[in-house]
Structure formats: C-alpha cells, structure tokens
Amino acid sequence: MSELYSLAVLGLMSSLFLGLLRVLRGPGAADRMLAVQLIGTTGVGMLLLLGPLLGQRALIDVALILALLAAVAAIAFTGEPRESRDD
Amino acid sequence: MIDVVSSLLIVAGVGFYLAGSIGLLRLPELYARLHALTKADNLGLGLLTAGLMLQSPDLLYALKLLLIWLAVLAASATSAHLIARHARRREKRP
Amino acid sequence: MNPVSLQLFDVLLLLSIVGLAWASLASPDDRRSVILFMALGLLLALAWGRLLAPDVALAEAAIGAGLSGALLLAALREQPRREAPGATEAVAKRGSSPLQAMTQWVVTLLCAGLAGILGWVLMHIFAGPPLDRLTQAVSANLGVSGVSNPVTAVLLNFRGYDTLLELAVLLTAVLGILALGPGRAGYQPAGPIFDALARSLAPLLILVSAYLLWVGAHAPGGAFQAGATLAAAGVVLRLAGRQRIGLPPEGALRLVMAAGVGLFLAVGLSLLLLGRPFLGYPPAWAGALILVIESAAMLSIAATLVLAFIGGRLPAHGIPAAEPATRRREAITTAAAPERGGEEQSGC
Numbered sequence A: 001m002s003e004l005y006s007l008a009v010l011g012l013m014s015s016l017f018l019g020l021l022r023v024l025r026g027p028g029a030a031d032r033m034l035a036v037q038l039i040g041t042t043g044v045g046m047l048l049l050l051g052p053l054l055g056q057r058a059l060i061d062v063a064l065i066l067a068l069l070a071a072v073a074a075i076a077f078t079g080e081p082r083e084s085r086d087d
Numbered sequence B: 001m002i003d004v005v006s007s008l009l010i011v012a013g014v015g016f017y018l019a020g021s022i023g024l025l026r027l028p029e030l031y032a033r034l035h036a037l038t039k040a041d042n043l044g045l046g047l048l049t050a051g052l053m054l055q056s057p058d059l060l061y062a063l064k065l066l067l068i069w070l071a072v073l074a075a076s077a078t079s080a081h082l083i084a085r086h087a088r089r090r091e092k093r094p
Numbered sequence C: 001m002n003p004v005s006l007q008l009f010d011v012l013l014l015l016s017i018v019g020l021a022w023a024s025l026a027s028p029d030d031r032r033s034v035i036l037f038m039a040l041g042l043l044l045a046l047a048w049g050r051l052l053a054p055d056v057a058l059a060e061a062a063i064g065a066g067l068s069g070a071l072l073l074a075a076l077r078e079q080p081r082r083e084a085p086g087a088t089e090a091v092a093k094r095g096s097s098p099l100q101a102m103t104q105w106v107v108t109l110l111c112a113g114l115a116g117i118l119g120w121v122l123m124h125i126f127a128g129p130p131l132d133r134l135t136q137a138v139s140a141n142l143g144v145s146g147v148s149n150p151v152t153a154v155l156l157n158f159r160g161y162d163t164l165l166e167l168a169v170l171l172t173a174v175l176g177i178l179a180l181g182p183g184r185a186g187y188q189p190a191g192p193i194f195d196a197l198a199r200s201l202a203p204l205l206i207l208v209s210a211y212l213l214w215v216g217a218h219a220p221g222g223a224f225q226a227g228a229t230l231a232a233a234g235v236v237l238r239l240a241g242r243q244r245i246g247l248p249p250e251g252a253l254r255l256v257m258a259a260g261v262g263l264f265l266a267v268g269l270s271l272l273l274l275g276r277p278f279l280g281y282p283p284a285w286a287g288a289l290i291l292v293i294e295s296a297a298m299l300s301i302a303a304t305l306v307l308a309f310i311g312g313r314l315p316a317h318g319i320p321a322a323e324p325a326t327r328r329r330e331a332i333t334t335a336a337a338p339e340r341g342g343e344e345q346s347g348c
Helices: A002-025 A029-054 A059-077 B002-026 B030-054 B059-092 C003-026 C030-050 C054-076 C084-094 C098-127 C133-144 C150-158 C160-178 C192-215 C223-239 C250-273 C286-310 C324-345
Strands: none
Touching (some): A002 C003, A029 A059, A029 B030, A029 B059, A029 C030, B059 C192, C192 C286, C223 C286
16 A cells, blocks of 8 residues: 555645646636645645655644645635725 | 555546646636636545545544545635636626 | 655655745745745645654644735735736846846855755754754653643743743734734625635634644644634634624733733743742643643634734624625515415415
C-alpha cells in the first residue's frame, strides 16, 4: 500500500501543478479563485495520503481544517458588501 | 483483497483529480471550468476517501474521512455557485 | 515512503512554493496578489505536514490559508481597484529611472546574499549530528507538564511566559482595531443556498474548534488553532449577512477579549501568592490549569480575529431582526397561500 500511496501523492502533485498554471494564468480573479479551490482540495487529498504514508495520524485533522477554511476563503472572495453602514 | 479494492479506488480518485485539473486548464471559459472543479471535489476526493476508509486503523478515523468528504461536497458546491453568481453579476454591470 | 518519490515530491513542492511567492509579490494587481498568497498558504500548510509538524500545519491552514485570505480580501474592498493593464504601465514607467534601477539591483543582490548565507548555515546544521538537547529536555519533563503533547507542553507550561506575552500582543491589536471606530458595512443577506451552508458550516466549525482545543492536550491542536477555527465560524456568519453574528454586547465582548491575558495573569499571580514561581504549575494541577487557560485564550483569539475581519467596532445591539431575505420569503409564502387555499376548497 505504501508504494501506491507514494504514486498517488505524486499524481496529486502533478494535478496541483496544473492547477497552479491556472492560478498564474487565469484571466480573471474568479478563475484564480477557482484554481485555489482546486489546489485546496488537492492539498486535502495529499494530506490524507501523507497521513498513513509518513505515520502521522494527525494530518487528517489538518486536512479537515484545510477543507473547511479554504471554503471560507472562497466564500469571502464572493461577498457582496451592503450599500450603506446603517443596515 | 481489501488492499486491491482500496488501491483501485485510490487510483480512480487520483484519476478524477487529474481530469479536474486538465479540465481547469483546457476548458475555454469560467463557467465551463466550474464543472471541472466539481469533478475533482466530488468524485476525486470521494473515491480517495472511500479507498482510505477501507484502510483506516479505527472507526473514528473512517468517520473523520467521511466528514471531510461531506463537508467538501457541500462547501465546494456552494462556493462554485457563489463564484459563478459573482462572475455573472460582474458581467452585467457596465 | 520511497526516498526517490519523496525527494521528487519535495522538489515539486519547493518549486511551487517559491514560484507562487514570487508571483504573488511580482503581481501588479492587489487582488491577484492576495489570491496567490492564499494559494501559497495552502501549499505551506502542506509543507508543514510533510515536515511532520502537524501543529504548525493546523495553524497555517487555519490562519495562513483561510483567515488571512478572508481578512485581506475584506480589506481590499475598501481600496479603489487598480486595473491590471494600467498598473503594469505604471510599474514600467517607475522602473525607468537609473537610480531606481540601481536601488533594485542592490536590494536584489543583498537578498540573494542573505539567502545564500542562510542556505549555507542550514546545510551545515543538517550535515552535522542532530541537535536534540532541547528535544531530550522536553521529553524528560513531559510527565510533569500536565499534557502529553510536547508542543502544548512547551507553549503553555515550559515557555508559558512567552505565550502570555503573545496574547498581550493580540490584545494590543484588538485595542488598535477598536480604535478604528465603526466596522465595515457588512454583507448582503445570503441567498437560500449560501444561507443553508452557513447554517451547517458555522456549528460544524464551532464543534471542530472545541475538538481542537480538547485534543491539543494529547495530539496536535491547541488554543491558537481552535481560536482561528472559531473565528472562521464568525466570518462565515458575517459573510452570510448577519451583522452581529450572535456576539454578546460591547461590555461582555471586551471582557471576553481581555480574558485570555487576564486569566493567564491571574493564574500566574495566584501561584506567586501561593509561594510557587510565576506560572510554575503544581504538577497535579497542571493539566486542568492549562485547559482553563487555553479555553480563555481560544475565546480571546477568536474575538480578535473576528473583529479584525469586521474592521472595527460591531454595530450596536438591537438591529431590526427582519432581514430583506426573510421579508422576501414572507412575501412569497403569502402570495402562495391564497392559491393553496383555493385548491383545498375545490376538494382533492
């Protein structure tokens, strides 16, 4: 299984690289944000694989936090501010 | 036997991740790229966690994996919707 | 893990991190820089995980990737937007002066020199025998520290004084934020989809933060990570359009924010009165004291980060409860009711 995990992590790493190209290229801010979301989910996958691979059980907690907070960041990107301060 | 099933699931998961990234790169516009994103988030992570759940040391670990997948499902679907709506509104403004 | 695969992974990760950092700094558009910075935070969390430092990875994921991104984006809203082509022209014009060019070259060479020296020092350190006297000292005394996670033991017990001062720094930051006056205008009330997510995400984040606080005693976690996650719950609610996000009124809120430092100080001073050194916990009570201090610290950290996101004071208590979204929903249901009433009367 360990060999498979290594290969899978490398596969996800290449997926992350492709996502990075979109982050750097993507014509608009929304494209970049989308790519950041993808990088986040790829990172979650990598952490889940690195956990058993490196023998660090706690990496699953890191994956959980990464998943939740990357979503928060993406939502913060799309927030529509109120017009006036009196609302 | 369990190892074989796990391996297949994990490989399939990574495959969907790669499909998502390639889609993100190759598809022509933002709204199409959103579809690519959800392939990676739903199926990619889902198959990956399914494979890892079969290998998990105890029940708590497996349940955490399930929780991560469900949270990412809900959150990424909503954020994809929000990003699309945000981009649409920007288009309509002069 | 296969060493070759591991090295390949490391090289790719390093290239990505350096490339992203460079791109983030070199980008002329502020918004692009922030988004690249968020991606950088994600990769750094991954790197910390790879380096077998889950506590730092948790903190980086919570604060560096998630909250910093949200804070910077919220702050950017106040700035007038610089369109990218114009900004690139401005950069090109700025760089044309010979003095500017020379300054840039000097700074670049100095930075390269510094990086070279650091690299040489690090390689020297890693080539020699492992320097683990500190690790051994911590492991030797872990039994009397009250917790079994060495990171928490160092943060809250062995170097508790440092953590007290860090919390004081956070308190000073809060005072600065409050001095800014009323906070930003807030966000539109959320549509049904985001509202549904916020209703599930915020409680989940609160639960996860309580879990991180609790698990920090024997596994990676702790007050800072828990506080950041709790703040994320507040940020989500604020983004969904709830103005006060259920925080207590001003007076109680200030009490909560000061409680981190206050409780820490109170514990230290009481121990002093009891004849022990400042913050020298008796081993039998250490675990309980650490949990109490961490709980107060978590609340203070969360309050600080949420206030930073809001950008100032909260609006006053007593904002009218009916948001425009609920008024819309009420209008739709009252419009549908006469139709339903008609169907029942026709007898199905």
